[in-house]
Amino acid sequence: MGLMHLHTNSLRGYDMSINDATNVASAAALASASSIKKVTNTLSNNILIKKLNQLRRKTYKCYHAKSYDQLPNDEICDLNQELISYNSGPDEGIANVKLVPQRKPSSYVTPAENQENPVAQDEKKMLHECWDSFHKMGITKFNSYHHKSYGIACSLYENNLTNNTTVGDPIADVYAIMTRKNSSVLILADGVNWGPRSRLAARCAVRASMNHLNKFLYSKKNLTTHDIFKIMCRSFDSAQDFILQRKAAVTTLCCCVVVKLKDPSQNSLWAVCTLSIGDSTAYVFNGHRGIFDLSLGARNLNNDRDMRNVGGALGGVYGNKPDVSNLTYSLMYIKENDIVFLMSDGVSDNLDPIVSQTARKQGNRNSMMDNVEKNLADLPEMSPYERYACGLAHMNEILLRNKTPNENLSAQETCAILIDHVVKLTAEKRDLLEKGLLEASQIEDSEKKAKFQADLRQKSLKLRGKLDHASIVAYEVSLL
Numbered sequence: 001m002g003l004m005h006l007h008t009n010s011l012r013g014y015d016m017s018i019n020d021a022t023n024v025a026s027a028a029a030l031a032s033a034s035s036i037k038k039v040t041n042t043l044s045n046n047i048l049i050k051k052l053n054q055l056r057r058k059t060y061k062c063y064h065a066k067s068y069d070q071l072p073n074d075e076i077c078d079l080n081q082e083l084i085s086y087n088s089g090p091d092e093g094i095a096n097v098k099l100v101p102q103r104k105p106s107s108y109v110t111p112a113e114n115q116e117n118p119v120a121q122d123e124k125k126m127l128h129e130c131w132d133s134f135h136k137m138g139i140t141k142f143n144s145y146h147h148k149s150y151g152i153a154c155s156l157y158e159n160n161l162t163n164n165t166t167v168g169d170p171i172a173d174v175y176a177i178m179t180r181k182n183s184s185v186l187i188l189a190d191g192v193n194w195g196p197r198s199r200l201a202a203r204c205a206v207r208a209s210m211n212h213l214n215k216f217l218y219s220k221k222n223l224t225t226h227d228i229f230k231i232m233c234r235s236f237d238s239a240q241d242f243i244l245q246r247k248a249a250v251t252t253l254c255c256c257v258v259v260k261l262k263d264p265s266q267n268s269l270w271a272v273c274t275l276s277i278g279d280s281t282a283y284v285f286n287g288h289r290g291i292f293d294l295s296l297g298a299r300n301l302n303n304d305r306d307m308r309n310v311g312g313a314l315g316g317v318y319g320n321k322p323d324v325s326n327l328t329y330s331l332m333y334i335k336e337n338d339i340v341f342l343m344s345d346g347v348s349d350n351l352d353p354i355v356s357q358t359a360r361k362q363g364n365r366n367s368m369m370d371n372v373e374k375n376l377a378d379l380p381e382m383s384p385y386e387r388y389a390c391g392l393a394h395m396n397e398i399l400l401r402n403k404t405p406n407e408n409l410s411a412q413e414t415c416a417i418l419i420d421h422v423v424k425l426t427a428e429k430r431d432l433l434e435k436g437l438l439e440a441s442q443i444e445d446s447e448k449k450a451k452f453q454a455d456l457r458q459k460s461l462k463l464r465g466k467l468d469h470a471s472i473v474a475y476e477v478s479l480l
Helices: 015-025 033-043 047-058 123-130 196-216 225-245 345-351 371-375 384-401 411-425 427-440 446-461
Strands: 062-065 083-089 149-155 173-180 183-190 253-265 268-277 281-286 290-293 313-318 321-323 328-334 339-343 469-476
Touching: 083 149, 149 173, 149 411, 173 196, 173 469, 183 196, 183 339, 183 469, 196 225, 196 253, 196 313, 225 253, 225 268, 225 313, 253 281, 253 339, 268 281, 281 328, 281 384, 290 384, 339 345, 339 411, 345 384, 345 411, 345 469, 384 411, 411 427, 411 469, 427 446
Parallel strands: none
Antiparallel strands: 062 328, 083 173, 149 469, 173 183, 183 253, 253 268, 268 328, 281 290, 281 339, 313 321, 339 469
């Protein structure tokens, strides 16, 4: 039975087959086309069914839905307010994005039936001071780092050596993380397209969302996971309002809140609540169990993803309304020392076997192929589902390859390993374009320059990797 036949119509609980298949795939190194072929054969073999049964009990289950009231509801430990780490990037991150005093946010994301939130009965009283909650805590710069609470953002685009600039600047990815003794809030936004307004949209989204969560998560006791999701909803509403106020562009937004459970069952001591819009993704890494996707349900894994379509976004997508078509809630029970991390598509897409040119799309062998596809003709085919599973497997293998036996990876190491991988993967393409920009600047004839630039683009398409802004933010689950 092929892996595709394991897909169910319902996406809820979908990770049982996906993550098990990922663990099977992880048994092979994914550094070459030959190893990818072995993985593909394994995934398409009847042996997979046996492996799935063996591995199923080892996986984390991801509960996900379009409404949080369909997810399990658990009591959590009271959140300790002592700050351990708070950082944001790239550059100054959200530090210099000035908020104005908030009115009650409009309900762009929060369902109508949940607008009267019992957790925030005194919300109106608190809103006037929410805007400067960081200032009251003495936080003016988000540069307090910890090896268990860390983020990195960079550009994979080529440098223009003729004017000492980088193509695609400014970086439109923005991340922030605030970690306390028994909880952490991780947020990542990827401004759509290039330019200052895209970066501003991402900064506004992260700043307003973090502001709201910082104020309302830690002002109540006896919270449940449903209460957390309600507050997360309102934080996305605040993000949308602030983007519109500042007349910014549009952005994805992904947020995880990691908390300790009050009455843990089956030794799952922690829970991670995730809310996302767009194509930024979230994961859990366990050194013995593998990689688990927290963004399940955001797209149909049986279909090839159009990497030019983010799937959903905050900002003025439809007038003053966001596109919440792929808004997804998820809940996963995890363990101490697991790594929770968020990444933009500049990282995740470069882990895709098609983008890294270790496989090709299913059905291309007999089609009319352009020069790029002809170069890939001898690579194994992958269905969208196999492509997804092997992408996770590749990520898992990269982290395991850099992990010291009997030691856990830190959040800082996780970020550095994955960013280093995508920087190296895209180096040849970046180098070609940098040299091409320099050579093109010396061509005076406009027609010759245009032809040279067109040829350069075609050459770059034949090289592996995707140039983009790349960011990741991570938290090592633990009592600090």
